[in-house]
Structures are given as structure tokens and as C-alpha cells.
Amino acid sequence: MANCPECGTALEIGDDVMAHEIIECNACSVELEVVATNPAQVELAPEEEEDWGE
Amino acid sequence: MSDIRMGLLFSRIRMEEKLLIEAAKKRGIEFVMVDSREVIFDLDSKFEYDVLLERDVSHSRALYALNLFENSGVKAINSYPVALTCGDKVATSKALRDAGVPTPDVKVAFTKESALEAIEQMGYPVVLKPVTGSWGRLMAKINDRDAAEAVLEHKDHLGSYYHKIFYMQEFINKPERDIRAFVFGDDVICAIYRSSKHWITNTARGATASNCPLTPELKQICLDAAAAVGKGILAVDLIESENEVMVHEVNYTVEFRNSIDTTGVNIPDKMLDYALEVGGNG
Structure with missing residues (x-):
């Protein structure tokens, strides 16, 4: 069980989560990057930069 | 199996990459994952892929990586020249105009004084856009000279050199929506309306998506726009003006999460079809 590094809430992370997937904390809405699976570990996702997009 | x-x-x-990975797995394709935060190139780098799908959220990383991959013999989607054109609004507008694709008028200036003069020549309102950027970020609709002076002053102090490349686009009075069409190679596979009361109709800014029927005329302008920037996996953004449909942007790292259920088209599968075709196993 991983906790949100921003607010400490225990995260519900599905079994189908992929490494480097971006998820959102249900409690504080911060974006998190899954840095490892089995067991899941998360870090705060990088903040949006000016050249990001499509 | 491929x-x-x-x-x-x-x-x-993102959701797009996850859908692509899942679609590939179903077809027996295992991506070699290349994290741009970890990859190191040297001048003699060689890679073991037949084809590379560029899905980096960062334009600058994508641009440099594509150049290096392509010069190492990797077929990339999209290609470096396509990314170079689509990632720069000046280059996109010029390519569209030169190819005869209807597109809003644009002026480019390099100082805030000349930009103000250009805006005055165009008349109000005009749209100021960063030459590089996406998701409707830092776009400004300039309704009068006071606003022009204020925004130009701010842009002049933003820090990044490219904010001093002033790109002014004719404001098109559109019907509370624009059109996004997905063009993969020579196929226009589907399109959506992006509707919003706000003049910015990016779904990243809250616009809602609905299916847009593909007419022969719409398909043709989309194919012309894709050809103008070099073809690939592209999202062509169009505005319906009072008299005609115009292309205002072409995106090269296509986001499609809102468009699969909306159109009923399996966009990640279509992407893989195109990638396999480019990779030589279509």
C-alpha cells in the first residue's frame, strides 16, 4: 500500500497500473507518478512545463 | 503477431500511452520503452527498433530525440521534419499557406513595438499565441490597444526567448466549437467537435467532445493540411468561419482519450496499423 507523498492518504492503486503511469490522489488531487509496481511506489509527478503538449 | x-x-x-501499450500487447507487440528522462545519446548511437513511436509530452525533448533517432537509421513517427513544422506555429502557418490550405492570417514580429504595429494593422481582436505550446496555454485574445500593450509587455519579460517571437493570428468568429480531425497517413480516420462557450476550445481547457461527421470536403482539407506538414499521425484542428473551413493548427503528438468513445473508432489500433505500415510489416 502506497501513501500519497503530498497528503499522506493511503492510495488505492489498481492491479493494472503501469510503471510511469500518472495517477491522481483521490484526497488531494495531486498528480503522482507510479515509479514502481509490485509493490506500487509513487512520487510527485513532474510539474507541467512550457513545452508540454501534443 | 508482428x-x-x-x-x-x-x-x-498518460491514458493515451497506456491504451497504446494495451492495444500493442493484444497484437503481440511488446514496445521497447524509451524514457526520455533516462536515455543518453552519443554520436554513434544505434538502436534496435524498426520504428519508434514518439509520445513524449515534451516538445523540445521529442524534437532532439527524433533528430538523433532518425540520423541513427530509426524510422520515427512522427518524423523530425514533421515535428519541427508542427511544433512551431510560425512554421505550421507558413507551410499551410504555401500549400494553399485555408488558414487564418498571421503576422510575426520580433519586438513588442513592431508587434503592436502589426496588431494595429490587423485590427482587433487578434489572437496572440506562443510559437511553441499546446493545450491552449498562454493564448490571449487581444480586444483593444490597451490589452495589446499590456500583454506584449508581459511577454517581453517572460524570460524565454521564444516569447519574444510574437505570433499574431487573425481572430476567427467560430460557432462555439472547432473541429479536430485525426489523419493517419493518407486516411482521415475520424473527427470530433470540441465545443465550449469560451473562445478557447481545447478539451484540455474544458471543451466537450462530440462526433463530427466526415464529409468529402472536410477529408480533403485535412489531407491537404497533413500533406503540407509532411504526413504522419496527426491531429488537424479546424475552425468553421462564416465562409469556409480553415486549418489553424496541426498537432504531432496526438492526444485522443476523448475521441475513442465519441467517434467509435479504435484510435490506438489505427496508430499501430500505421506504425506497422511505416515499419515495413503493414
């Missing part, structure tokens, strides 16, 4: 080796360049796994 024997094509396919790389996927990324720096975050």
Missing part, C-alpha cells in the same frame, strides 16, 4: 521491433519514446504514461 516481428516488428517498436520503440515508444515517453516521459510520462
Whole structure:
């Protein structure tokens, strides 16, 4: 069980989560990057930069 | 099952990348995942993929990586020249105009004084856009000279050199929506309306998506726009003006999460079809 590094809430992370997937904390809405699976570990996702997009 | 080796360049796994990875797995394709935050190139780098799907959220990383991959013999989607054109609004507008694709008028200036003069020549309102950028970020609708002076002053102090490349686009009075069409190679596979009361109609800014029927006329202008920037996996953004449909942007790292259910088209599968075709196993 991983906790949100921003607010400490225990995260519900599905079994189908992929490494480097971006998820959102249900409690504080911060974006998190899954840095490892089995067991899941998360870090705060990088903040949006000016050249990001499509 | 495919024997094509396919790389996927990324720096975050959005819903789009996840859908692509899942679609590839179903077809027996295992992506070689290339995290742009970790990759190191040297001048003699060689890679073991037949084709690389560029899915990096960062334009600058994508641009440099594509150049290096292509010069190492990797077929990339999209290609470096396509990314170079689509990632720069000046280059996109010029390519569209030169190809005869209807597109809003644009002026470019390099100082805030000449930009103000250009805006006065165009008349109000005009749209100021960063030459590089996406998701409707830092766009400004300039309704009068006071606003022009204020925004130009701010842009002049933003810090990045490219904010001093002033791109002014004719404001088109559109019907509370624009059109996004997905063009993969020579196929226009589907399109959506992006509707909003706000003049910015990006779904990243809250616009809602609905299916847009593909007419022969719409398909043709989309194919012309794709050809103008070099073809690939592209999202063509169009505005319906009072008299005609115009192309205002072409995107090269296509986001499609809102468009699969909306159109009923399996966009990730279509992407893989195109990638396999480019990779030589279509």
C-alpha cells in the first residue's frame, strides 16, 4: 500500500497500473507518478512545463 | 503477431500511452520503452527498433530525440521534419499557406513595438499565441490597444526567448466549437467537435467532445493540411468561419482519450496499423 507523498492518504492503486503511469490522489488531487509496481511506489509527478503538449 | 521491433519514446504514461501499450500487447507487440528522462545519446548511437513511436509530452525533448533517432537509421513517427513544422506555429502557418490550405492570417514580429504595429494593422481582436505550446496555454485574445500593450509587455519579460517571437493570428468568429480531425497517413480516420462557450476550445481547457461527421470536403482539407506538414499521425484542428473551413493548427503528438468513445473508432489500433505500415510489416 502506497501513501500519497503530498497528503499522506493511503492510495488505492489498481492491479493494472503501469510503471510511469500518472495517477491522481483521490484526497488531494495531486498528480503522482507510479515509479514502481509490485509493490506500487509513487512520487510527485513532474510539474507541467512550457513545452508540454501534443 | 508482428516481428516488428517498436520503440515508444515517453516521459510520462498518460491514458493515451497506456491504451497504446494495451492495444500493442493484444497484437503481440511488446514496445521497447524509451524514457526520455533516462536515455543518453552519443554520436554513434544505434538502436534496435524498426520504428519508434514518439509520445513524449515534451516538445523540445521529442524534437532532439527524433533528430538523433532518425540520423541513427530509426524510422520515427512522427518524423523530425514533421515535428519541427508542427511544433512551431510560425512554421505550421507558413507551410499551410504555401500549400494553399485555408488558414487564418498571421503576422510575426520580433519586438513588442513592431508587434503592436502589426496588431494595429490587423485590427482587433487578434489572437496572440506562443510559437511553441499546446493545450491552449498562454493564448490571449487581444480586444483593444490597451490589452495589446499590456500583454506584449508581459511577454517581453517572460524570460524565454521564444516569447519574444510574437505570433499574431487573425481572430476567427467560430460557432462555439472547432473541429479536430485525426489523419493517419493518407486516411482521415475520424473527427470530433470540441465545443465550449469560451473562445478557447481545447478539451484540455474544458471543451466537450462530440462526433463530427466526415464529409468529402472536410477529408480533403485535412489531407491537404497533413500533406503540407509532411504526413504522419496527426491531429488537424479546424475552425468553421462564416465562409469556409480553415486549418489553424496541426498537432504531432496526438492526444485522443476523448475521441475513442465519441467517434467509435479504435484510435490506438489505427496508430499501430500505421506504425506497422511505416515499419515495413503493414
